[in-house]
Amino acid sequence: MRFTRISKAVAIGATAALALSACAANTGTNESSSAGSGEAGNGGEVRVVEVNAFSSFNDDTAKGNVDINSKIAYATHSSFNYIDNNLKVVKNEKFGKYEVLSEDPLTVKYTINEGVKWSDGEAVDADDMVFAWAIESGRFNDAKANDDGEVVSGTNYFDYAGDTSGLALTDVPEIGDDNRSITLTYSKPFADWEISFDVLTAAHVAAEKAGMSQEDLTKLLTTLPKGDPENPVKPNADLKKVADFWNTGYDTKSLPTDKSLYLSNGPFIVDKIVPNQSMTLVRNEDYNWGPMPKVDSIVVRYIGESPAQVQALKNGEVDIIAPQASADTLEQLEALGDQVVVEKGEQLAYDHIDLNYTGVFEDADVREAFMKTVPRQQIVDTIIKKLDPEAKPLDSQLFVPANDGYEESAKNNGSANYQAADIDAAKKLLDGKTPTVRIMYNKDNPNRSDSYSLIAASAKKAGFKVVDGGLGASEWGGALGTGTYDATIFGWISSGVGVTGVPQIFGTGSASNFNDFSSKEADALMDELIVTTDPAKQTELQIKIDKLIWDSYYGLPLFQSVGVEAHSSDVEGVKYMSNQTGVWWNFWEWNLKK
Secondary structure, eight states: OOOOSTTOOEEESSOOOOOOTTOOOOOSOSOOOOTTOOOOOOOOEEEEEESSOOOBSOTTBTTTOBHHHHHHHHHHOOOSEEEOTTSOEEEOTTTEEEEEEEETTEEEEEEEOTTOBOTTSOBOOHHHHHHHHHHHHTTTOOOEEOTTSOEEESOOOOOBSSOOTTGGGBOSOEEETTTTEEEEEBSSOOTTGGGSOOOOSOHHHHHHHTTSOHHHHHHHHHHSOOOOTTSOOOOOHHHHHHHHHHHHTTBOSSOOSOGGGGOOOSSEEEEEEETTTEEEEEEOTTOOSSOOOSSSEEEEEEOOSHHHHHHHHHTTSOSEEOOBOOHHHHHHHHTTGGGEEEEEEEEEEEEEEEEOSSGGGGSHHHHHHHHHHOOHHHHHHHHTTTTOTTOOOOOOSSOOTTSTTHHHHHHHSSGGGGSSOOHHHHHHHHTTOOOEEEEEEBTTSHHHHHHHHHHHHHHHHHTOEEEEOOBOTTTHHHHTTSSSOSEEEEEEEOOSOOSTHHHHHHSTTOTTOTTOOOOHHHHHHHHHHHTOOOHHHHHHHHHHHHHHHHHTTOEEEEEEEEEEEEEETTEEOOOOOOSTTGGGGGGGGOEEOO
């Protein structure tokens, strides 16, 4: 089970969120599972539905960081901890342990247990942890960006989707325990230290693809000087080869003939893929270093439309679904009676439309004008209101209503100016101009399509010429940040713990900062945020950051998502989860009733 970079927000085409540490969501149940629990199950096969199609065996790149890829990684990789459905961090000490050796300076030792290995038989060890540290810390990056967030000098090596500012506070890891441990020492306190480090992909595979040995790669990573954006140097050729492979080498919609591209160190391993249709996972027979699954295989089917998911569940073709929430979907599921078990709750997710800071939207007046045309209230009424009569437009980029800071931030950030479309105000800002705007979204996702249609129709009234840039379910994620569109409708979903999701999305030059938002003032506040451990102070800082985002005409949050999960009454162990892992959070407990 891959419970990696727990603080990393994940892009999803169905729903989305950047929910933070103070969130208290309805998880649907008070039960949770620990790393050591579980009895032998009944075997067999469970069939689960996902909205999006698989596109990469590396969910840690900005391109690969979409929900379906992360869930497959979750089932095929193990780590030091995971989050249960009460949003608590649970240690997996069968995989390894981590211990704080010192509070000042913060020093943490990570040790992987003997016997933990990749599915090709190679040990998971310090080489893999050093490789992960190099990626997650951005240690060797020396790229420098201008005020618009554009790189003007130097090199960014690994296209890591998460935030690197926390682990950037560490020095070169100390390797020990016969190459099974590393020790990290931080120069400052780090709020999310427990959830920001994890083993990623196999170091020996990346080394081989770059034409070097694993030992040589580790030596390179522990001896190469730290990157300095003020004094950039010529890119290191060996590191560039490793990074170029890591950034794109795992991207695929089909099963590679090279098994090293989909190694597992977790409960399951990928066995089959039918591109854009399905994937089959089977038990990793060597795995015994974490919760043991009760089923022998999991078939993942990609079905975008909610009615089709419900029909498949009704027909007995699938066992678990998490369709996009709507009143119609809930009514259809409830009509199935005792055949299914249905759970509903809030998600740590929000839908939003983001505007690029380049091209047609380089002009702040044009960004503001477009924001004035977005019919947020109509979108909520059309998509969410029937399911949640109390639903309102989401008025923060950083908080959801359950967060302590939401009301204060919404009151002061300027969101009150964008409750409903104001076409006259938009026309005044445009002053006769008729800009062309291409909007990218997942066209296979009904909610995304509905949002696009409503936004496009409203924007045209103000004089905008709107181009439909919708892409397929397995394509939209890879298009994020490519500059092939002017605005995009998608979403973020997070784990519900930690604060490093803020610089991940809004930090200047971050790999997941897809629209090139850049604010020196916001960057300084985010630098302070990640080293602040007081929750009240974290909230105060986020309120300030939220206002800076709104003041820059970034785009608009639309609504917090509602989650619906349903499963056959023949399957037990499925429990509602509000965060990015959804129904997968305890997949090892899924069991077929006798």
